[in-house]
Amino acid sequence: KAGVTQTPRYLIKTRGQQVTLSCSPISGHRSVSWYQQTPGQGLQFLFEYFSETQRNKGNFPGRFSGRQFSNSRSEMNVSTLELGDSALYLCASSAQGTGLTDTQYFGPGTRLTVL
């Protein structure tokens, strides 16, 4: 079974631009969660999508948004990029998402650099 894939792996943007990142979950998984990882803040939860609906959301500004398609693939979008958005963005998939017996599997991440 193929793992979680994320595209692109690396991205360089300038301040003010917007960016879209993509995540394809493990086949059969319906939940996709997004995390931002920075050296100073560690792993921070952005949001979780399940069956095309946002089910949970972390404490990030509205510039961060996402969506999920009917095939469970997910995209996240960051508008009006700031220098502080430079980070590794990780996507994780799980079968049900927040069930107490569920487990998250991570993709390799997209490294975003904002200049």
Add this chain to the structure above:
Amino acid sequence: GEDVEQSLFLSVREGDSSVINCTYTDSSSTYLYWYKQEPGAGLQLLTYIFSNMDMKQDQRLTVLLNKKDKHLSLRIADTQTGDSAIYFCAENTGNQFYFGTGTSLTVIP
């Protein structure tokens, strides 16, 4: 669930045992996890333990759970240089996954 704590750094000699500790917050968490992250990579699930267990062993890995103190540990036997990485503990509260700050393990040859 928001304050899952880990020490930031651990350094051990090759061949010794490593013990990475974690304190979690939600007593209702059913599953607790250990993930490994190598430089430039995503998080790799190493092992997990169900909350009604005290211990789980998986080859060189031993997970100990003290539910009363909400304390989780990961012991790596015969630590190798390839074990150098950041290790994250995580809890599933049923509403969200919460991750610790990560412990950077350095193995000295």
